[in-house]
Amino acid sequence: MAKDFIREIIVRDIENNLYDRPITTRFPPEPNGFLHIGHAKSINLNFSIAEEFGGVCHLRFDDTNPETEDMMFVESIQRDIRWLGYDWGEHLYFASDYYEQLYQFAEELIRRGLAYVDSLSEEEIRAYRGTVTEPGKESPYRNRSVEENLDLFRRMRAGEFPDGAHVLRAKIDMSSPNMLLRDPILYRIKHAHHYRTGDEWCIYPMYDFAHPLSDGIERITHSLCTLEFENNRAIYDWLVDHLIPPPQPRQYEFARLELDYTVLSKRYLRQLVEEGYVSGWDDPRMPTISGLRRRGVTPEAIRAFVERVGVAKTNSRVEIALFEHIIRDDLNYRAPRVMAVLDPLKVVITNYPEDQSEMIEASYWPRDIDKEGSRPVPFSREIFIERSDFSLNPPKGFKRLAPGRSVRLRHAYVITCDEVVQDPQTGEIVELRCTYLPDSLGARPDGVKVWAAIHWVDATRSIPVEVRLYDRLFATPDPYDFPEGGSFLDNLNPNSLTIMSHARVEPSILDDPPDTRYQFERLGYFIQDSEDSRSDALVFNRIITLRDSWTKKQQQVASRPEKTRPRSAPKSRQETPSRTGETASDARARARAQNPDLQAAYEKLQTQVGLSEQQADIITGDLRQVRFFHQAMEVYPKGPALANWFINRLLPAWKDQPLDALPFGGAEFARLVKLVEEGVINTRQGEQVLALMMATGESPEAIVEAEGMRQLRDEATLLAVIADVLAAHPDKVAAYRAGKSGLLGFFMGQVMRVTQGQADPQVVKPLLETALQSDE
RNA sequence: UGGGGGAUAGUUUAAUCGGCAGAACGGGUGACUCUGGAUCACUUAGUCGGGGUUCGAAUCCCUGUCCCCCAGCCA
Numbered sequence: 009m010a011k012d013f014i015r016e017i018i019v020r021d022i023e024n025n026l027y028d029r030p031i032t033t034r035f036p037p038e039p040n041g042f043l044h045i046g047h048a049k050s051i052n053l054n055f056s057i058a059e060e061f062g063g064v065c066h067l068r069f070d071d072t073n074p075e076t077e078d079m080m081f082v083e084s085i086q087r088d089i090r091w092l093g094y095d096w097g098e099h100l101y102f103a104s105d106y107y108e109q110l111y112q113f114a115e116e117l118i119r120r121g122l123a124y125v126d127s128l129s130e131e132e133i134r135a136y137r138g139t140v141t142e143p144g145k146e147s148p149y150r151n152r153s154v155e156e157n158l159d160l161f162r163r164m165r166a167g168e169f170p171d172g173a174h175v176l177r178a179k180i181d182m183s184s185p186n187m188l189l190r191d192p193i194l195y196r197i198k199h200a201h202h203y204r205t206g207d208e209w210c211i212y213p214m215y216d217f218a219h220p221l222s223d224g225i226e227r228i229t230h231s232l233c234t235l236e237f238e239n240n241r242a243i244y245d246w247l248v249d250h251l252i253p254p255p256q257p258r259q260y261e262f263a264r265l266e267l268d269y270t271v272l273s274k275r276y277l278r279q280l281v282e283e284g285y286v287s288g289w290d291d292p293r294m295p296t297i298s299g300l301r302r303r304g305v306t307p308e309a310i311r312a313f314v315e316r317v318g319v320a321k322t323n324s325r326v327e328i329a330l331f332e333h334i335i336r337d338d339l340n341y342r343a344p345r346v347m348a349v350l351d352p353l354k355v356v357i358t359n360y361p362e363d364q365s366e367m368i369e370a371s372y373w374p375r376d377i378d379k380e381g382s383r384p385v386p387f388s389r390e391i392f393i394e395r396s397d398f399s400l401n402p403p404k405g406f407k408r409l410a411p412g413r414s415v416r417l418r419h420a421y422v423i424t425c426d427e428v429v430q431d432p433q434t435g436e437i438v439e440l441r442c443t444y445l446p447d448s449l450g451a452r453p454d455g456v457k458v459w460a461a462i463h464w465v466d467a468t469r470s471i472p473v474e475v476r477l478y479d480r481l482f483a484t485p486d487p488y489d490f491p492e493g494g495s496f497l498d499n500l501n502p503n504s505l506t507i508m509s510h511a512r513v514e515p516s517i518l519d520d521p522p523d524t525r526y527q528f529e530r531l532g533y534f535i536q537d538s539e540d541s542r543s544d545a546l547v548f549n550r551i552i553t554l555r556d557s558w559t560k561k562q563q564q565v566a567s568r569p570e571k572t573r574p575r576s577a578p579k580s581r582q583e584t585p586s587r588t589g590e591t592a593s594d595a596r597a598r599a600r601a602q603n604p605d606l607q608a609a610y611e612k613l614q615t616q617v618g619l620s621e622q623q624a625d626i627i628t629g630d631l632r633q634v635r636f637f638h639q640a641m642e643v644y645p646k647g648p649a650l651a652n653w654f655i656n657r658l659l660p661a662w663k664d665q666p667l668d669a670l671p672f673g674g675a676e677f678a679r680l681v682k683l684v685e686e687g688v689i690n691t692r693q694g695e696q697v698l699a700l701m702m703a704t705g706e707s708p709e710a711i712v713e714a715e716g717m718r719q720l721r722d723e724a725t726l727l728a729v730i731a732d733v734l735a736a737h738p739d740k741v742a743a744y745r746a747g748k749s750g751l752l753g754f755f756m757g758q759v760m761r762v763t764q765g766q767a768d769p770q771v772v773k774p775l776l777e778t779a780l781q782s783d784e
Numbered sequence: 785u786g787g788g789g790g791a792u793a794g795u796u797u798a799a800u801c802g803g804c805a806g807a808a809c810g811g812g813u814g815a816c817u818c819u820g821g822a823u824c825a826c827u828u829a830g831u832c833g834g835g836g837u838u839c840g841a842a843u844c845c846c847u848g849u850c851c852c853c854c855a856g857c858c859a
Contacts (some may be wrong), residue, residue: 009796012797036859037859038858038859040858040859053812071859072858072859073859075858076858076859106808112791130856130857133857134855134856137855138855139785139786139855140785140786140787140854141785141786141787141855142786142787145853153817171857172857174839175857182844184787185786185787185788186786186788187786187787187854187855188788188854188855190855192856193856195857196857198827198856198857201811206854212857212859214857214859215858215859216859219859229787235790235852235853236788236854236859237787237788237853237859238789238853238854239789239853241788242788255821261789263790263852264808274859302821315798316796316797316808316809317797317799318796318798320790320797321789321790321853322788322790322791322796322797322852323789323791323796323852323853324796325796326795326796326809327794327795327796327809327810329795329809329810330795330796330808330810332809332825333808333809333810334809336821336822337822340821340822341822345819345821357801374817374818374819374821374822375817376821376823377818377822377824390841399849401839403816407820408820416818417818418818419817420818422827422849451820455848457852458818458821460818460820461817461818461819462819463819476812512801527819527821529819529821530819530820530821531819532821549819554819554821554822555820555822556820556821557820557821558820559820560820561820591847591848592847593846593847620836622835622847623798624835624845624847626845626846628808649819652837652838652845653837654834655794655836655837655845655846656836656837656844656845656846657837657845658840659845660844660845661844673786687827691837691838691839692802692838743804744804748804750803750804750805751803751804752803752804752839752840753802753803753804753839753840754803754804755803755804756803756839756840757804757840758803758805760803760839761803766841769838769839769840770839771839772839773839773840774839775802776839
């Protein structure tokens with residue numbers, strides 16, 4: 009079964025043999041920024057679809073704006089897509105390679121009178137376009153001759169005019185309610201150096217022109233883009249239908265990915281980079297692919313995430329928790345466990361001989377992970393533990409080290425805290441003096457309460473490293489939601505980076521490749537920073553913390569009095585007391601106001617025929633409907649039943665076509681309703697008959713006869729059917745009796761199926777309920 | 785306000801075109817644990833509102849509400 013609505017469409021298109029070529033998709037980035045996780049969703053969609061359906065996915069750079077684009081971005085984009093694990097094979101394209109073909113398409117439109125050179129200024133064009141509520145005005149240049157347009161356009165290309173002197177526009181409709189169709193601009197003059205074509209061109213196509221035609225040139229079948237391009241589909245279709253041979257590519261839109269606590273828009277990301285709020289496009293806090301890569305997130309996690317999010321048409325904002333869950337899930341299996349201490353507190357083990365030390369063999373993997381391997385960890389009289397693993401006055405629920413308490417040193421001995429050394433001035437804890445239990449290595453000591461297992465490193469043989477702790481870049485779930493006069497930058501999290509410069513890691517890591525991802529036990533997942541880490545000055549990035557139910561609980565205690573609020577405050581809504589535009593009901597009311605016959609019918613149907621206001625309203629919006637209804641009344645004067653069938657069954661089934669096109673009249677329709685009302689056939693059968701009448705024009709009686717339709721309401725027969733159904737689903741029967749009353753619909757459905765829709769549901773229902781209630 | 789889209793647990797997303805509203809994440813509780821991790825169990829919570837059709841509606845009909853996109857010579 010198809011996973012989402014787009015795949016559903018593709019499956020249907022394939023079944024209908026719509027295309028003369030394999031399914032072909034494309035990922036069309038503009039090389040003016042780095043790819044981010046939102047792009048990963050689109051990349052995954054396009055490449056996965058191509059793979060699933062045995063097609064191909066092109067990588068095409070939509071480079072139509074020389075002012076913002078750069079080769080550097082082309083390279084980074086390719087690197088990122090490859091790193092994510094996708095392969096476009098030989099299908100690397102550039103819209104800039106199509107400039108000549110696109111130009112020829114433009115001349116073709118001019119020759120066919122479908123495009124013209126407009127010489128209005130930018131401001132005038134804007135003014136002439138109108139607004140969303142008012143139609144635009146046609147440009148005085150709109151009716152230039154083909155010859156003049158061709159001449160002007162060629163001279164535009166030749167560089168005879170300065171920027172902005174002319175544009176090429178499609179001649180569509182300046183009063184279209186769709187703003188994009190108000191003679192969209194196809195080409196503009198830009199005397200700018202293009203990173204690929206150099207100075208060869210001084211006119212450049214607009215996205216709305218270049219994109220659909222590039223899809224056409226590449227014989228794309230399904231052009232997938234995000235929701236904000238829904239309005240652009242009209243011009244997409246206009247262009248490919250005029251210029252591309254069938255079967256043309258078609259555009260489908262899905263919701264772009266939005267993530268809590270981050271921004272996913274190139275404009276904002278660029279601002280963060282250019283104004284120095286982050287160290288670059290690949291800053292590990294950035295949601296860019298390169299940022300996530302440097303942070304240590306794997307491509308598999310990113311792909312798993314975008315797949316879990318799904319594809320739909322609802323604007324949505326995914327919780328960061330889902331992404332974090334998937335990152336942890338991925339790393340849990342992948343990352344060997346080692347020990348590091350971020351904020352060291354010295355511990356002296358007073359009963360461990362000063363001149364002694366040992367190497368403890370410690371497994372890289374916890375019991376629940378099915379992997380082998382271990383490393384030696386040095387242990388001696390002086391070690392470091394995490395400062396936060398000790399508390400002078402342990403709060404309730406604190407399970408770690410405290411005066412007089414014992415804890416397990418992970419993989420090593422149990423120690424007991426005997427003495428706390430504090431700085432006499434500041435009171436700061438500078439050292440713990442503990443004793444260890446020599447017999448506790450790999451064994452549980454008798455009669456000692458061991459509160460927890462904590463991580464540690466050897467004081468002298470551990471490696472000093474810098475550790476960078478990253479937190480979300482923004483402090484609020486929706487950074488775009490900032491106060492009036494502010495900026496999204498106001499929502500930046502001031503603590504998104506914490507540098508631990510005195511951290512220490514066990515020495516075993518020196519033997520590993522520098523891109524090894526670790527779990528530092530009890531702390532989180534870490535990887536060496538690919539840019540800043542040097543062999544004599546290691547730098548680690550925290551990829552993600554471990555889930556931490558202890559601090560979570562602590563925080564809850566701290567914020568207890570505050571009631572949990574909804575994640576985002578409801579947007580302030582404006583009261584719009586103004587009238588709405590014309591709805592369907594307004595249109596019907598207007599039709600009646602203009603036509604006294606309709607108005608008369610509206611009143612008569614209510615007072616004399618007994619229809620509800622709503623029924624009369626719908627029927628009397630259109631004269632043909634009224635006539636049809638009157639014809640029906642003459643044959644079978646049961647108004648309300650007729651109206652129900654007319655409104656709820658006939659109209660929706662016939663949908664968009666005019667009523668006159670129906671291959672039968674009101675009289676036949678009335679006879680169908682009569683068959684149902686008199687119980688000859690049931691509602692479901694009535695619908696089948698209606699469908700056949702619409703398809704064949706046969707009379708209802710003939711169809712009922714031919715199909716052998718009748719209603720089954722013999723109780724003995726029905727009881728037997730019910731017994732069979734119940735016997736076939738003992739588990740469901742038990743569930744129903746246990747209170748799952750929704751299953752009644754399931755059983756009804758089964759009975760209807762067995763009887764091929766002939767059972768009278770009104771007879772079946774009470775019988776079924778009785779059978780279900782009675783214990784066998 | 786014209787047009788184009790959308791609305792299912794807190795979040796994201798399913799429901800074989802009228803027949804059992806399901807999953808994951810999150811939240812909660814507990815079990816287990818030499819990681820307050822992982823795992824496991826249980827639990828919480830939903831069809832935007834109002835009418836109608838039907839034995840039966842997330843799904844069909846009517847109606848209302850809310851949200852998003854479009855007035856760049858950006859994409």
